[in-house]
Amino acid sequence: xxxxxxxxxxxxxxxxxxxxxxxxxxxxxxxxxxxxxxxxxxxxxxxxxxxxxxxxxxxxxxxxxxxxxxxxxxxxxxxxxxxxxxxxxxxxxxxxxxxxxxxxxxxxxxxxxxxxxxxxxxxxxxxxxxxxxxxxxxxxxxxxxxxxxxxxxxxxxxxxxxxxxxxxxxxxxxxxxxxxxxxxxxxxxxxxxxxxxxxxxxxxxxxxxxxxxxxxxxxxxxxxxxxxxxxxxxxxxxxxxxxxxxxxxxxxxxxxxxxxxxxxxxxxxxxxxxxxxxxxxxxxxxxxxxxxxxxxxxxxxxxxxxxxxxxxxxxxx
Numbered sequence: 001x002x003x004x005x006x007x008x009x010x011x012x013x014x015x016x017x018x019x020x021x022x023x024x025x026x027x028x029x030x031x032x033x034x035x036x037x038x039x040x041x042x043x044x045x046x047x048x049x050x051x052x053x054x055x056x057x058x059x060x061x062x063x064x065x066x067x068x069x070x071x072x073x074x075x076x077x078x079x080x081x082x083x084x085x086x087x088x089x090x091x092x093x094x095x096x097x098x099x100x101x102x103x104x105x106x107x108x109x110x111x112x113x114x115x116x117x118x119x120x121x122x123x124x125x126x127x128x129x130x131x132x133x134x135x136x137x138x139x140x141x142x143x144x145x146x147x148x149x150x151x152x153x154x155x156x157x158x159x160x161x162x163x164x165x166x167x168x169x170x171x172x173x174x175x176x177x178x179x180x181x182x183x184x185x186x187x188x189x190x191x192x193x194x195x196x197x198x199x200x201x202x203x204x205x206x207x208x209x210x211x212x213x214x215x216x217x218x219x220x221x222x223x224x225x226x227x228x229x230x231x232x233x234x235x236x237x238x239x240x241x242x243x244x245x246x247x248x249x250x251x252x253x254x255x256x257x258x259x260x261x262x263x264x265x266x267x268x269x270x271x272x273x274x275x276x277x278x279x280x281x282x283x284x285x286x287x288x289x290x291x292x293x294x295x296x297x298x299x300x301x302x303x304x305x306x307x308x309x310x311x312x313x314x315x316x317x
Contacts, residue, residue: 235259
């Protein structure tokens with residue numbers, strides 16, 4: 001078997017790769033792969049691993065020996081799964097590997113907004129505290145998570161983990177019903193009501209046609225002017241232009257994004273404008289703890305082992 005990891009560099013440093021090396025006899029390792037080189041690199045390959053390299057219908061059709069596509073992620077929108085199925089090629093993903101990392105990142109973003117620690121850190125380094133009259137500096141409003149309401153859009157493994165952490169801080173959790181649902185299940189709340197009632201909203205749903213620009217100008221207008229939005233799911237779930245306008249107008253109090261609609265973003269991406277008030281942007285790093293990245297590799301290896309044993313594991317097509 002010939003394996004190919006198209007963007008192994010995206011996994012970062014400090015990992016143990018032996019789990020993959022023992023799953024396939026021969027590997028081709030590429031730091032990254034561009035659209036111009038992907039077809040060439042898949043020639044003669046039985047098993048392809050991609051994190052974010054796009055495998056479209058033409059690329060899949062041109063892969064002369066491909067038998068399995070492993071997505072080194074949970075989201076698989078970079079692979080044309082229907083085209084792969086048409087060629088009899090299973091597409092498999094990895095789930096659950098980053099739950100501790102992403103859920104703590106969500107809480108860190110919420111706490112950053114509530115405590116304003118970044119503003120206070122900058123104030124100290126500017127000399128504001130040293131020039132102050134009192135023993136403390138209280139120039140920025142500090143909130144408590146205790147007693148606030150968190151709205152979750154998406155209640156899979158990640159959403160549930162965030163809910164547990166939020167409840168430990170004394171928050172009430174509302175779980176939104178799926179967008180466009182005709183009825184509201186027990187334990188869920190209509191998404192319109194969640195938008196209106198929540199003090200903080202965290203997105204954990206996949207990017208689909210139903211969720212693309214789910215958080216648009218109308219949704220933002222429904223939210224409290226004191227509300228805080230967190231997106232660690234997919235960038236295109238939020239309408240970038242609408243969010244920027246809402247933050248500039250004070251329609252909502254703030255937002256934190258770990259994902260953008262284009263990654264890496266161009267230098268002039270509108271959401272990287274430093275003049276946007278009360279916006280935190282992290283570089284799709286929520287998933288990136290060493291433990292999560294190692295679990296990812298082990299999940300890919302387990303998918304390959306299952307395939308080679310004639311079993312179906314984590315197939316998405």
